[in-house]
Amino acid sequence: EVAIALRPLAAGTMIELDLEPGIETVTQSGSVPGAGSAAPFLVLTGDIPRSHKFALAPIAVDGRVHKYGQSIGLATAPIAAGDHVHSHNLGMDDADRAHEFGTQRTALVAPTGPVPTFLGYPRADGRVGTRNYVGILTSVNCSATAANLIADAFRGGALDEFENVDGVMALTHQSGCGLVPTSDGAQTLMRTLRGYAAHPNFGGMLVVGLGCEMVPVDALVAGHGLPADTIVSTMNIQGEGGVRATVKEGVARIRAMLPELNSRQREPAPVSELILGLNCGGSDGFSGITANPALGIASDRLVSYGGTSVLAETPEVFGAEHLLTSRAVSAAVGQQLLDRLDWWQGYAAQGGGSLDNNPSPGNKAGGLTTILEKSLGAVAKAGQADLAAVYGYAEKITDRGLVFMDTPGYDPVSVTGLIAGGATVVVFTTGRGSVFGAKPTPSIKVATNSETYNRMPDDMDLNAGRIVDGTATLDEVGTEIFEMIIRVASGEQTVSEELGVGQEEFVPWQFGTVT
Amino acid sequence: EVAIALRPLAAGTMIELDLEPGIETVTQSGSVPGAGSAAPFLVLTGDIPRSHKFALAPIAVDGRVHKYGQSIGLATAPIAAGDHVHSHNLGMDDADRAHEFGTQRTALVAPTGPVPTFLGYPRADGRVGTRNYVGILTSVNCSATAANLIADAFRGGALDEFENVDGVMALTHQSGCGLVPTSDGAQTLMRTLRGYAAHPNFGGMLVVGLGCEMVPVDALVAGHGLPADTIVSTMNIQGEGGVRATVKEGVARIRAMLPELNSRQREPAPVSELILGLNCGGSDGFSGITANPALGIASDRLVSYGGTSVLAETPEVFGAEHLLTSRAVSAAVGQQLLDRLDWWQGYAAQGGGSLDNNPSPGNKAGGLTTILEKSLGAVAKAGQADLAAVYGYAEKITDRGLVFMDTPGYDPVSVTGLIAGGATVVVFTTGRGSVFGAKPTPSIKVATNSETYNRMPDDMDLNAGRIVDGTATLDEVGTEIFEMIIRVASGEQTVSEELGVGQEEFVPWQFGTVT
Ligand SMILES: [Ca+2]
Ligand SMILES: [Ca+2]
Ligand SMILES: [Ca+2]
Ligand SMILES: [Ca+2]
Ligand SMILES: [Ca+2]
Missing domain, CATH: 2.30.130.110 (Archaeosine Trna-guanine Transglycosylase; Chain: A, domain 4)
Known part of the structure; x- marks a missing residue:
């Protein structure tokens, strides 16, 4: 109509x-x-x-x-x-909406020919990284400045002689104390920090704390599934004698990691080793007919080769969840998705809102009227594949195929959960023009329309607006996205990486009481 | 006993x-x-x-x-x-505990002689700044990296020729979208951002947004009580054509502010124009007998001269609130404090905790057993003055005398509320060894014990541990704190400012649902 x-x-x-x-x-x-x-x-x-x-x-x-x-x-x-x-x-x-389980299953057939490969960093736990970063993980906001000062020492030309090291990034956040340690909020934060510590895109990990915070630095790494070849070091500001001493010592410890990290080489790996995170931000009326379904084609292609693709953003699935439950591989998986939506109804009500009024002012200005319209467009990112599993926020992703992770729609929080779960490449569609990036995982930004693409040329990797312009088909753009995923996973820089965006976007989901 | x-x-x-x-x-x-x-x-x-x-x-x-x-x-x-x-x-x-209102009032008498003065920046709204910063305020996490990149252009020697400008600081945070605009959480964030925009320590304010977030950039400054002499500029990344164009334009706009800001001079102002924020972090068994009561002496001195001192950290008042209600200037003020504590009981219960078990692991390691013990020591910071008013988080402080602001105890969140309310100098006591800083307001750190002071000499401004060492009296250290407040308000750098700590500690209280 x-x-x-x-x-x-x-x-x-x-x-x-x-x-x-x-x-x-x-x-x-x-x-x-x-x-x-x-x-x-x-x-x-x-x-x-x-x-x-x-x-x-x-x-x-x-x-x-x-x-x-x-x-x-x-x-x-x-x-x-x-x-x-x-x-x-x-x-x-x-x-x-009628919620049927598994009534619309699809057997995706991979294109004939060999499985495509990308050039990645094989890690000791069998996963394959797409970047080779040193992370500086902080257990609490109190060590954020020290972490930034350590990372500053590796700006500019400081890594020129270590061409296989992508960078040193500070993972700072605003929490880490004043939480009840056993609460969901505290447990979610810890799971997120541990997921980053164990991410295959980190070859080295320095953990910096203050010394009197909720969780000791060792508890973020010891016994938490880090690849055996991650070079780990932990320190506390109180133990080192202050910020200045911590920065000096931290810089020295990272310098000592660099020769070993630089000796690591990219090697061919089948695309089935990729974990693709799907996301959208600043959606508009074109999202659901250009970038999102094109991404769905790329996602299906990856799944057909045995890879993993992760849909997220639960509030933006609301109203389209019946399309996903009918694709669930089991009633249990379908029910897990519905259970998460139930949880969200209560969580949204606590905040004085409801999932019904989710479209943001930007979405509405872009022509999206109801959450149903937004969600129907949003789930197009997940193509036609069966839904293989449902994960909690920041949980480690171990299944193959299309899976779902429960996250807010808010971009940095959602993608932080996906990366904590192991996503090694992200594709992010945007209508209004997002400038998102998400180190240590490359994030490919796809514009839903040519006006945005042309207005923000430095911030967009790909233009799906050509689908409505009539200069490319949905299939062609889907194939372009799939091929760009392979190139970017192999080391090609995204625009956000070129611009240096992606450190501030580490935003663990923060909820619960802060005392 | x-x-x-x-x-x-x-x-x-x-x-x-x-x-x-x-x-x-x-x-x-x-x-x-x-x-x-x-x-x-x-x-x-x-x-x-x-x-x-x-x-x-x-x-x-x-x-x-x-x-x-x-x-x-x-x-x-x-x-x-x-x-x-x-x-x-x-x-x-x-x-x-018996909650009596106004039964223990004290008439503080100022020392004889003239009211001491400090050298501050008089502002158009009658307030007096203690620093002269340019702020880069972000409406949403999406503009955080752009704000940092703009601030980076003013590092190193870039401000050498503008000796009256203290710096350019990015006020980045992790929220700003995915909130219900009318919710308490969203309103608290907006009040905090507006409080910073209007702070007398900012002579210039560049507001950077993405363009499709919850609140437009203009809504953070227009009509929100900024001093008429604050040089304000607003911009959106989507409107500027991306991150690179935004950074270029933002740097140019701040450069254009600098000559005018540099022409501003410090002038003598009575200490009654100071707004002192009181805080503590990483408390230990000495806090309540050394640094906190010494700070209470300095606070009373300031109040006796007609100045303003702000106690905060509501969870750390629990169990000692009867000592404050009995000092309330009216039953209404006393009741406001009790109402805030009631709210906190519910908020803490939501998080699966209670105010009873507030002492953090660090506090407990420092010998503090119960919240009662911690709170009795914590309220010592507020001296003996009458309690003149109770404020909500980040509300603008307009009363003189000792007032209370409702904040969590978590240091960066608490002090961010105090600065949003207008605090122009902060004194922060610490037992375990905090490395806190809080631009644009200088934050003086006072160690509660000599061991911490000597272990972290670069991070402590003052050693109240001499009180238990027997090398200084409580009164002497109280006077030292008061005199340091005046010197620091007049431009003397605190150790955290020398180290460059204080930008990451801008942490608006985040609560409520994120979608
Ligand atoms: Ca039709
Ligand atoms: Ca999103
Ligand atoms: Ca006695
Ligand atoms: Ca505190
Ligand atoms: Ca930051």
């Missing part, structure tokens, strides 16, 4: 209704019917911003509005053909 | 009981009674770590143990004279 404006359309514009069935959201908008055109047409009743929706036919109050073949909401006012359809006349559809 | 070991004491040590009444916590420990000594003595039954307590007399199970003349808990096991008194034999005392 609705179409999406591919460019701003003025009131009075005549629209041809020569749409192919099944793609009504991609209309050749704005062309004025010529003499002799047999196509029916409608006239826009108001200005339609780019990527916003307009009605193709009248809709009565409480009438269901569909997109992607699914309900995106109910009309809250009478809608005429040619009307702008948005928050003023479209509301939430609270009707129960 | 208990004494504190001023140094580690071995089992079997004989202790003279030649204590003066009223100061039983400061004992001349470890001296063996000589021949002819008339004093009674006791023998330690076990090793007593430095700053831990031992019993001076037997205490039966459920017997009340006193320190500072107040109950610090009930014996949970029979305690013999000479026993170590700690978590194994001392538990919480849940008896109701």
Whole structure:
């Protein structure tokens, strides 16, 4: 019942209704019917911003509005053909969705020919890294400045002679004390810190604490599954005699790691060893028809080769979860997803909100009206693959295939969970123009539309807007994304890495009481 | 009934009981009674770590143990004279404390002579700054890296020709999206950001956003009480065309502010214009008998001259709140404090904890057993002054005298609230050895004991441990703190400023749901 404006359309514009069935959201908008055109047409009743929706036919109050073949909401006012359809006349559809388990399974077939390979760093625990970083992990905010000062010593040309070392990054955060150690909030923080410590993209790990915080530095690394070839060192500011002494000693300890780390070489590994994190931020009305389904094609390709792809952002699955449960490999996996959504309903209510009103101001400005519309577009990132497993935030990912991790939609928190779980490459789709990066894992940014791509050329790796421009097909862009994943996993720098973005985006999910 | 070991004491040590009444916590420990000594003595039954307590007399199970003349808990096991008194034999005392309002008021008399002055930056709104910084405020985590990259351009010698400009600091944080805008959590974040934007220590303020976040950049500054002479500039990464363009433009905008900011001069102002933030971190058994009461003397001195001193850290007031309510200037003010404590009981319970078990592992290692003991020592920072007002977190402080702000005890979150409220100088006492700093406000660190002071000489401004060493009196150290406050407010650098600590410690209180 609705179409999406591919460019701003003025009131009075005549629209041809020569749409192919099944793609009504991609209309050749704005062309004025010529003499002799047999196509029916409608006239826009108001200005339609780019990527916003307009009605193709009248809709009565409480009438269901569909997109992607699914309900995106109910009309809250009478809608005429040619009307702008948005928050003023479209509301939430609270009707129960049928949650079937495993009724829509798909056997993905890998393309013929050999399994593609990438050049990665094989690690002692069998995982394969895509970067070779030294991390400076902090147990508490109190050691953040010391960690930054240590990392500063390796800026500029300090690593020039160690070409196989990608960098030294400080993993600072704002928590680590004033928590009840047994609480969910504290346990989540610890799991996240430990997941980073064990990540295959860290060849070396210096852990810096203050000395009187909630968890001792050794408890972040000892016995927590770090690869045996991770060079680990721990220290406390109180034990070293202060910030200045800590920085001096920390720099020396990392310098001592560098020759060994630099001797490590990239080696070919099958793409089945990759763990791909899926994410989106600043979504708009194009996300669900360009970048997200193109990423879904790349994700399915990776899964067909035996690789792992991780969907996340639970609040943005709300309203589309029935599409995932029907793809679950078992009722247990489907139920786990529903259980997480139940938890989120309570968590959102605590915050005075509800999952219904999730689209952010930026999403709404981009033409997304309801969480149903946003979610239907968001799950397109996960392609058609079966859902193999559901993980808690920052849990270590061990299954192959398409899996789900429970995270907020908020970008840095979501991707931090994925990386803690082991993601070695991330693809991030954005409509409004995100500048996200996420060291130590490279993050490929895909624009959903050409306007954003052209406006922020330094911050976008790929332009999926060509799909609506008519200059590339969904399949072509999907293949481009898949091929870029392999190149980036093999060492090609993403734009965020070139810009130096990705250290501040380490944001463990913080919840619970701070005393 | 208990004494504190001023140094580690071995089992079997004989202790003279030649204590003066009223100061039983400061004992001349470890001296063996000589021949002819008339004093009674006791023998330690076990090793007593430095700053831990031992019993001076037997205490039966459920017997009340006193320190500072107040109950610090009930014996949970029979305690013999000479026993170590700690978590194994001392538990919480849940008896109701009598909450009287205004029954213990004190008229503080200023010393004779003129009101002391400091050299500060008078601002257009009548407040007086103690530093002259440019801030780069971020509306959301997405602009954190851009803000850091802008600040990086002013490192090293870049400000050499602007000697009246103290620095350019990035105010980055981990939130700003995924919040319900009307929720307490979101409102608290916004109030904190606005408080920093309006702080008298910022002569210039560049606000950097992404462009699609919860709150537009202008909403952080426009109409929010910034001094008219704050040079304000706002920008969005999406509007500027990406991170690289934003950094270039942001650096140019700050460069353009510098000549005007550098023309500002320090001028004498009465100390009554200072807003002193009180805080402690990594407390130990000495905190309550050395640094905290010395700071209380300095605080009372400031209040006697008409200045403002702000106590905070609500969870660390629990159990000593009756000492504050009895000093409240009105029943309404006293009741506000009790209401905040009630709120905290619920908040702590949500986190699976309770205020009773607040002493952190570091506190406990330092000899603090119960929250009552910790709190009785903590409120000593606030001297004897009447309690004039109670503020919510990050609320602008407008009253004179001793006031209270509701914050967690967690150091960076607490001090961030105080600075958002307008604190222009902070004194921070520490037992275990904190390395805290808090730009743009100078933070003076006072060690509670000489061991910490000598172990971390680069990180401590002052040693209150001399009080138990016998080389300085409480009054002398209180006067030293007061005089250092004036020198530091006038521009003398604290050790944390020399080390470059204080940017990572901008940590707005984060609570509520993140979607
Ligand atoms: Ca259709
Ligand atoms: Ca997201
Ligand atoms: Ca006494
Ligand atoms: Ca504190
Ligand atoms: Ca930071």
